[in-house]
Amino acid sequence: MNSINSTNSYSLPHEAQAGKIYTAMDNSFLEGIRVLDLAGEQGFLCGRILGDLGADVIKIEPPGGDPSRQTGPFYHDIPHPPKSLPWFAYNANKRGITLNLENQRGREIFRKLVKSATVVIESYPPGYLKSMGLGYEDLSSANPGMVMTSITPYGQTGPYSRYKASDLTLWCMGGMAYVSGDPDRAPVWVSVPQSYVHAGANAAVGAMIALFHRELTGEGQWVDVSIQEAVKRTLLNARQFWELNGIILKRAGPFRIGLSTNANQRLIWRCKDGYVNYPLIGGLAGERSNTGLVAWMKSEGMSNEHLNDIVWKEFDMANCTQQEFDYMESVIGRFFESHTVKELHEGAIGRRVMLYPVYTTKELREDPQLESRDFWEEVEHPELGETIAYPGSPSLFSGERPKLGRRAPLIGEHNEEIYCGEAGLSCDELAELEREGVI
Amino acid sequence: MSRKALEGIKIADFTWVAVGPLTIKYLADHGAEVVHVESSVRPEMLRVSPPFKDKIAGINRSAYNACLNNNKYGLGLNLNHPGAREVLERLVKWADVVAESFSPGMMARWGLAYEDLVKIKPDIIMYSTSQQGQTGPYAKIAAYGAQLVSLAGFTHLAGWPGRDPTGPQGPYTDTIAPSFGAVAIIAALMQRRRTGKGTHIDLSQLEAGVNFLAPAMLDYNVNGRVAQRDGNRYPYAAPHGIYPCKGDDRWCSIAVFTDEEWGRLCGVMGKPELAKDDRFSMLPQRKRNEDELDTIISDWTSGLSAEDVMALCQKAGIAAGVAKDSRDIQEDPQLAHRHFLWELEHREIGKHYYEAPPFKLSRTPCELNMAGPCIGEHNEHVCTRILGFTDEEFVRLVSEGVLE
Numbered sequence: 046m047n048s049i050n051s052t053n054s055y056s057l058p059h060e061a062q063a064g065k066i067y068t069a070m071d072n073s074f075l076e077g078i079r080v081l082d083l084a085g086e087q088g089f090l091c092g093r094i095l096g097d098l099g100a101d102v103i104k105i106e107p108p109g110g111d112p113s114r115q116t117g118p119f120y121h122d123i124p125h126p127p128k129s130l131p132w133f134a135y136n137a138n139k140r141g142i143t144l145n146l147e148n149q150r151g152r153e154i155f156r157k158l159v160k161s162a163t164v165v166i167e168s169y170p171p172g173y174l175k176s177m178g179l180g181y182e183d184l185s186s187a188n189p190g191m192v193m194t195s196i197t198p199y200g201q202t203g204p205y206s207r208y209k210a211s212d213l214t215l216w217c218m219g220g221m222a223y224v225s226g227d228p229d230r231a232p233v234w235v236s237v238p239q240s241y242v243h244a245g246a247n248a249a250v251g252a253m254i255a256l257f258h259r260e261l262t263g264e265g266q267w268v269d270v271s272i273q274e275a276v277k278r279t280l281l282n283a284r285q286f287w288e289l290n291g292i293i294l295k296r297a298g299p300f301r302i303g304l305s306t307n308a309n310q311r312l313i314w315r316c317k318d319g320y321v322n323y324p325l326i327g328g329l330a331g332e333r334s335n336t337g338l339v340a341w342m343k344s345e346g347m348s349n350e351h352l353n354d355i356v357w358k359e360f361d362m363a364n365c366t367q368q369e370f371d372y373m374e375s376v377i378g379r380f381f382e383s384h385t386v387k388e389l390h391e392g393a394i395g396r397r398v399m400l401y402p403v404y405t406t407k408e409l410r411e412d413p414q415l416e417s418r419d420f421w422e423e424v425e426h427p428e429l430g431e432t433i434a435y436p437g438s439p440s441l442f443s444g445e446r447p448k449l450g451r452r453a454p455l456i457g458e459h460n461e462e463i464y465c466g467e468a469g470l471s472c473d474e475l476a477e478l479e480r481e482g483v484i
Numbered sequence: 485m486s487r488k489a490l491e492g493i494k495i496a497d498f499t500w501v502a503v504g505p506l507t508i509k510y511l512a513d514h515g516a517e518v519v520h521v522e523s524s525v526r527p528e529m530l531r532v533s534p535p536f537k538d539k540i541a542g543i544n545r546s547a548y549n550a551c552l553n554n555n556k557y558g559l560g561l562n563l564n565h566p567g568a569r570e571v572l573e574r575l576v577k578w579a580d581v582v583a584e585s586f587s588p589g590m591m592a593r594w595g596l597a598y599e600d601l602v603k604i605k606p607d608i609i610m611y612s613t614s615q616q617g618q619t620g621p622y623a624k625i626a627a628y629g630a631q632l633v634s635l636a637g638f639t640h641l642a643g644w645p646g647r648d649p650t651g652p653q654g655p656y657t658d659t660i661a662p663s664f665g666a667v668a669i670i671a672a673l674m675q676r677r678r679t680g681k682g683t684h685i686d687l688s689q690l691e692a693g694v695n696f697l698a699p700a701m702l703d704y705n706v707n708g709r710v711a712q713r714d715g716n717r718y719p720y721a722a723p724h725g726i727y728p729c730k731g732d733d734r735w736c737s738i739a740v741f742t743d744e745e746w747g748r749l750c751g752v753m754g755k756p757e758l759a760k761d762d763r764f765s766m767l768p769q770r771k772r773n774e775d776e777l778d779t780i781i782s783d784w785t786s787g788l789s790a791e792d793v794m795a796l797c798q799k800a801g802i803a804a805g806v807a808k809d810s811r812d813i814q815e816d817p818q819l820a821h822r823h824f825l826w827e828l829e830h831r832e833i834g835k836h837y838y839e840a841p842p843f844k845l846s847r848t849p850c851e852l853n854m855a856g857p858c859i860g861e862h863n864e865h866v867c868t869r870i871l872g873f874t875d876e877e878f879v880r881l882v883s884e885g886v887l888e
Contacts, residue, residue, distance in 0.1 A: 074672075074674060094664070098667070098671050117719065118700075118702075122707060130702040130703055134698035134699045134701075200818070200822050203817075203822055204817045204821060205817070208798050208805075211739035213724060213737050213805075215805065217736075217737040217805040217807040220808045220810070220813045221652060221653065222726060222807045223807045223808060223809045224653035225651070225652045226642070226650050227647065231726040231727070231728065232735055233642050233644070233713075233715060234642070235642045235652055236711060236713045236714050237696075237700045237711055239696060242695075242696045243659075243660075243696075246660070246667075250510050250670075250841070250843070251843035253666070253670040254489045254490065254510075254514050254670065254845060255848070257673065257674060258487075258489040260674060262487070265847075266845055266846045267847075268844070268845055269843060269844040269846070270842060271818075271822060271842050271843070274842030277819070278839070280654075281502060281654055281659065282551070283810045284810050285837075286535045287809075287810035288535075289536070289538075290535045290536075290539055293809045293810045294653075296653070298648070299648050301630060312630065313648060313651070320634075320640075320648065321634070322630075323631075328529065330529075330628075394625060397626070399628075399631060401627060401631045401634050402635065403634040403640050404635055404637050404640065405637065405640050406637055406701055406710055409636075409637050409694055409701065410705065413620075413621055414622040414623070415691070420691055434701075435698070435701075436691070436694045436695050438695075439661070439694075440686070441687075442672065443683045444686065
């Protein structure tokens with residue numbers, strides 16, 4: 046088993062900046078742990094995170110493929126189940142088999158597979174697996190150390206537990222939509238859906254806590270994940286505004302809400318060719334940043350006496366009036382509008398001005414910081430005859446990034462390898478199962 | 485009462501604001517023993533951010549800060565005081581995990597870089613999370629999550645076409661990195677159990693955020709398409725939106741993926757003839773005439789409460805959900821059923837609610853048992869019970885101004 050490199054090969058930040066190339070590590074944290082991943086898109090990311098850490102994750106799809114393969118965008122815009130990009134993104138580092146759980150034989154095979162597994166991930170409606178004799182109690186009686194991770198919109202029980210849901214409706218029920226968007230229009234989601242990835246990432250935390258406990262005691266358990274609660278976690282302080290102060294937090298468009306002022310402060314600003322994010326705030330951080338910005342504006346003749354005269358150390362954000370904010374913002378806004386995003390981003394760095402560009406996916410791909418950390422990992426897709434750059438796993442361990450070695454499986458890609466090679470079925474049996482529609 | 489999952493794990497928590505505290509909260513809620521080190525000379529930003537008890541500001545009155553730090557002992561320590569060193573060394577020796585979320589380089593200034601920590605405790609696990617990671621040309625840029633949300637691509641992706649972007653509310657990326665961080669810490673603990681070796685975790689909050697946009701990144705990388713904000717529309721469903729309801733700023737979302745669901749919704753709306761209408765009968769038609777479609781749905785929802793729209797749709801098996809506001813969340817019956825909110829008594833705020841992790845473990849459930857600390861609230865407990873200082877030594881640390 047590969048272990049974490051000892052400190053002698055750990056790169057210091059200054060060495061890394063001088064051009065140290067990271068090497069992808071063998072992912073050994075969860076070596077020997079097998080994960081059966083039955084989850085649909087609600088739970089893709091959970092298995093992916095465990096796979097990045099070295100677990101043997103086996104994606105189990107119904108014959109013909111998981112319905113969420115129908116969701117695009119698609120590779121080269123070809124709407125074909127083996128070419129779904131969300132599937133690619135969140136099912137990498139997994140192998141894949143097909144299995145029909147609606148079929149008696151299929152269920153028997155699944156029960157056998159569970160005996161070899163440590164984790165089962167699933168996102169069926171509450172009660173579905175139980176109705177087929179595959180509920181937590183059924184499976185754990187055969188494998189008491191098994192950790193079952195169930196991801197559902199609202200959890201296994203309760204008044205909403207049978208509600209139909211989608212990524213959008215859960216974004217709403219978790220409270221994030223209400224506070225996002227323009228005040229004069231409907232609340233908004235994020236156009237790249239977010240509820241399910243929050244659910245998957247949180248499910249991974251729950252599964253890891255359960256695995257940690259299992260290592261010590263041998264005991265398995267059932268992890269019951271609520272997507273609504275995972276979305277709620279993104280809200281931070283909105284609920285407490287009602288609880289403590291009787292205030293319902295509202296949408297504020299490009300302004301910021303929920304912070305230490307009664308006035309609206311602009312956060313998103315137009316510039317020549319796009320947008321930047323700049324907070325006109327107080328405190329130590331604000332003092333340093335605002336001082337740098339005004340000096341910069343002054344050097345280009347774009348500040349004025351009023352702004353020059355502000356002692357930022359004494360800037361009282363909480364008691365600053367809306368009128369004063371509006372005035373300062375009009376002067377600063379003119380400066381931003383006279384520059385490009387790139388000029389502002391680069392200029393801000395040296396001056397310690399707390400400004401970030403509003404990036405698109407294109408700019409993220411071209412970002413020098415991500416590039417310098419070897420964030421993008423080229424993953425081979427032999428069936429497409431090319432390699433595709435993927436976002437890498439985000440936690441580095443002693444300077445090394447867990448490797449994303451395996452692209453997402455094709456439908457039933459590892460049937461033979463797993464059923465015949467590992468589960469002990471013969472090739473004839475496999476062919477028979479295929480004929481019967483079990484796999 | 486069975487053992488808690490992370491019982492016996494000790495964490496010296498130097499983190500501040502949101503990402504670090506939220507990461508450690510997962511572990512604290514499941515039994516890890518956490519000492520949260522803070523300074524009252526430079527209180528962190530969320531201690532001076534609302535909501536405050538009775539709307540009166542004060543470093544121990546913010547429920548924003550408190551709710552991220554339950555189940556943690558509060559140690560007020562002046563890190564710049566030379567006498568802090570002996571406290572720090574004992575703390576590191578005691579800890580399995582040292583967690584921090586400063587701009588890269590800050591910990592080194594206090595003699596607490598990873599290289600320093602391993603000299604005190606060779607198998608220490610250090611968790612460092614920062615905006616853009618510990619290395620690289622932009623590593624040292626200091627900013628808050630409310631800015632990073634723009635760099636990470638989210639601001640651009642929320643809002644209306646033809647209007648300025650708005651982004652999801654608040655420091656959104658601050659809520660993405662913590663789950664990756666908690667997973668990494670537990671993985672490192674498991675690794676240490678097997679190999680005896682610690683590690684230094686470097687979690688870039690930007691990189692965690694981009695992982696949540698992975699399908700859109702692949703779309704750019706293979707198709708050259710730059711993802712755009714599009715209100716609440718989605719290529720695979722129509723209607724798919726958040727619709728106005730009766731009352732002041734009340735809304736309900738509806739998501740229809742199949743033509744069968746559409747037929748049922750037409751029935752619910754009392755307009756069965758629409759199901760056969762050529763403009764809407766199939767998804768491609770509904771997408772083509774989506775403005776018209778949304779007007780029809782809005783006309784129907786406007787006459788009903790958001791709760792009624794949800795109930796009527798659910799009865800017909802259609803995905804729908806109220807856009808819950810601050811109050812709705814507090815009073816949500818499903819969250820209540822799952823004991824999502826825990827009432828704890830805070831020394832200055834009084835009794836108020838804390839939030840459980842979004843998962844329930846059947847055998848080792850979370851337990852929220854201690855409100856967020858005031859700065860230095862547990863100085864004596866930490867020094868004398870955990871770090872082994874004598875009462876005399878503790879008094880000296882107080883009188884010398886090492887403890888705050």
